Amino acid sequence: MSNVSMDMLLSMSRGASKQQREATTQRELVAQLKDSGALSSEAVEDAMSAVDRKHYAHTAAVMAPGDDAPSPYLHSSTAIGQCATISAPHAHAQMLQELEQFLTPNATGAPLHVLDVGSGSGYLTACIAHMLAAKSDAGSADGAASSSAASVVVALEHSAVLLEQSQANMTQDPHTHPLVEGQEATVKLRFIHGSALDASLAWWPASEPRFDLIHCGAAFAALPEHLLPLLRVGGRMLVPVASTGLPAASSSSPVVATATAAPGSVQGQAGPAQQLLLVELLERDAEGNQRYKASIVHSCSLAPMKDTAPAADVDSLTHVHAEVASLRAEVQRITDEVTAWQAAFKAQHERKPSAGEMMADAHVGALLKRSAPLKKRLAGLEKLAARDRTLTAAAKQQTA
Numbered sequence: 001m002s003n004v005s006m007d008m009l010l011s012m013s014r015g016a017s018k019q020q021r022e023a024t025t026q027r028e029l030v031a032q033l034k035d036s037g038a039l040s041s042e043a044v045e046d047a048m049s050a051v052d053r054k055h056y057a058h059t060a061a062v063m064a065p066g067d068d069a070p071s072p073y074l075h076s077s078t079a080i081g082q083c084a085t086i087s088a089p090h091a092h093a094q095m096l097q098e099l100e101q102f103l104t105p106n107a108t109g110a111p112l113h114v115l116d117v118g119s120g121s122g123y124l125t126a127c128i129a130h131m132l133a134a135k136s137d138a139g140s141a142d143g144a145a146s147s148s149a150a151s152v153v154v155a156l157e158h159s160a161v162l163l164e165q166s167q168a169n170m171t172q173d174p175h176t177h178p179l180v181e182g183q184e185a186t187v188k189l190r191f192i193h194g195s196a197l198d199a200s201l202a203w204w205p206a207s208e209p210r211f212d213l214i215h216c217g218a219a220f221a222a223l224p225e226h227l228l229p230l231l232r233v234g235g236r237m238l239v240p241v242a243s244t245g246l247p248a249a250s251s252s253s254p255v256v257a258t259a260t261a262a263p264g265s266v267q268g269q270a271g272p273a274q275q276l277l278l279v280e281l282l283e284r285d286a287e288g289n290q291r292y293k294a295s296i297v298h299s300c301s302l303a304p305m306k307d308t309a310p311a312a313d314v315d316s317l318t319h320v321h322a323e324v325a326s327l328r329a330e331v332q333r334i335t336d337e338v339t340a341w342q343a344a345f346k347a348q349h350e351r352k353p354s355a356g357e358m359m360a361d362a363h364v365g366a367l368l369k370r371s372a373p374l375k376k377r378l379a380g381l382e383k384l385a386a387r388d389r390t391l392t393a394a395a396k397q398q399t400a
Contacts, residue, residue, distance in 0.1 A: 022373045023073040026052040029089055032075070036366050038090040041097045047130040048093065055173040056121040057086050058165065070377050075370045076330050079323045082159045085303070086121040087217075088330065095215070095238075096127055098276070098297060102213045102236055103132050111151040113209045115230065117196045118217035118305060119155035122166030126176045128215070129153045129187050133179075136186040150188045154211075156203070158195040158306055167191050196305055199226040211235055218305040219274050223247045228290050231281040240274045240302045247294055276300045301329075327378040334367045334374075 023029035030049050033039035039048070057072035058080055070078060077085040087095075105112055112132060116125045132151050157163040170176040170189065179189045194203025196216065210232035216224075219240040231237060276297040284290045341364050345353045359365045 022071060022369075024071070026054070026073070029053070029073040032366065032370070033089055033093050035362065036090070036370075037363070039093040039097075041100055043100055043131055043134065044093060044096040044127075046134060047096065047127040048089070050130055050175045051123065051126045052173065052175075053086070053089070053123060056080075056123040056126075056166075056169045058121070058169070071373065074373055074377060076374050076377065077323060077326045080121050080162070080165075082162050083306075084120050084159065084162060085323060085326065086123055088326075092124055092127065095124065096131070098238060099128065099213065099215060100131065103128065104135050105151070111149045112212045113151065114153045115156060115211045115214045116153065116217065117156050117214060117227075119157045119166055119191075120162055120217060122155060122169045124215070124217065125153060125155045125166070125189070126170055126173065126179075129176065129179050129189055133187040150186055152188050152190060152209070154190045154192055156192045156194055156196060158193075160193050163191055163193050196224065196227065201226070201230065204230060214238070216240060216305070217302070219300075219302045220305050223277065223279070223294060228279070228281055228292060229288070233281055233284055235281050237279040238276060238297070239279060240276050240300050242274055246275060246277075246296075274300050274302060324378065324382055327374055331371060331374055331378060334371050338364055338367055
């Protein structure tokens with residue numbers, strides 16, 4: 001077969017067993033992430049195997065009557081209400097691998113304090129807590145100094161509805177239930193309602209401990225320097241920032257560009273929309289003046305940070321349109337990868353690959369199998385979004 005269309009290949013992939021093309025359990029999902037190369041860390045693999053997405057990817061609030069709930073194990077972001085989504089599994093894997101190096105207790109055994117900004121469903125918060133507990137236990141087993149005080153992971157969410165739901169998610173998850181109930185000796189969870197855009201930081205009083213690590217799950221227009229007082233000296237913050245809002249280098253705040261071409265780059269644009277920054281607080285004097293270092297980790301594309309929850313009368317399908325855009329981007333990313341592989345094959349063999357050769361390739365075969373459920377989900381949401389646009393247009397015409 002000299003010419004194989006993407007649709008034909010996707011059709012072939014649907015002929016495989018469901019277990020092969022779509023994960024039905026968390027462990028199958030994690031195995032697919034490993035096979036695709038998105039997951040390589042044993043610690044992150046352990047955390048994502050333990051924390052099951054089925055407890056966090058709740059979609060009832062965003063589904064049309066009569067629709068079937070999507071699988072929680074799809075390789076895409078999924079709407080969870082309040083105009084928010086739970087990130088795609090590969091995005092969680094990538095971020096947890098970035099965070100891993102900073103989740104090891106220090107030599108003194110002092111407890112760590114971690115802040116998860118924009119915690120949403122609570123999935124990443126739960127994984128962070130699992131990794132921190134595992135590393136604390138490992139340190140104790142190795143004879144490292146230990147403290148009677150527990151490390152703390154704080155979930156910060158601007159939507160009271162999502163914050164309550166995330167706490168319920170972790171309570172019903174057998175693995176994280178002891179953390180929520182305070183039964184785990186090494187790690188505690190706290191849930192805070194507040195906005196990271198509130199420069200007053202009223203939601204975290206000065207009397208509270210400073211953080212060793214801050215993770216921001218949504219993008220800021222510029223580096224949020226108002227969050228730096230939350231860090232202890234030596235503490236770090238991973239934060240997505242719009243490329244147009246990157247800080248300028250100065251003697252007091254050096255900016256180090258380290259790796260701008262890495263997984264997560266935005267394709268099809270003149271330049272990356274955002275950069276993930278690693279910010280380290282170097283020093284703070286008695287007057288509160290601070291010096292920090294900001295390093296570019298890689299390009300990324302995340303939703304903007306919000307400071308208020310959506311009003312009750314906001315169109316309940318806004319997030320559906322957002323998920324449609326996200327799914328289209330993911331399907332396009334897979335298509336681009338497969339197309340690039342086809343081009344490389346043709347350059348090497350001077351012919352186009354057959355369908356069998358493409359399906360036999362571990363990476364390309366996995367991509368094609370992953371595309372099938374994503375396209376099915378996308379088709380359903382596109383119908384729902386189209387119906388919403390029609391109804392909205394009709395309503396505007398009546399009021400005109």
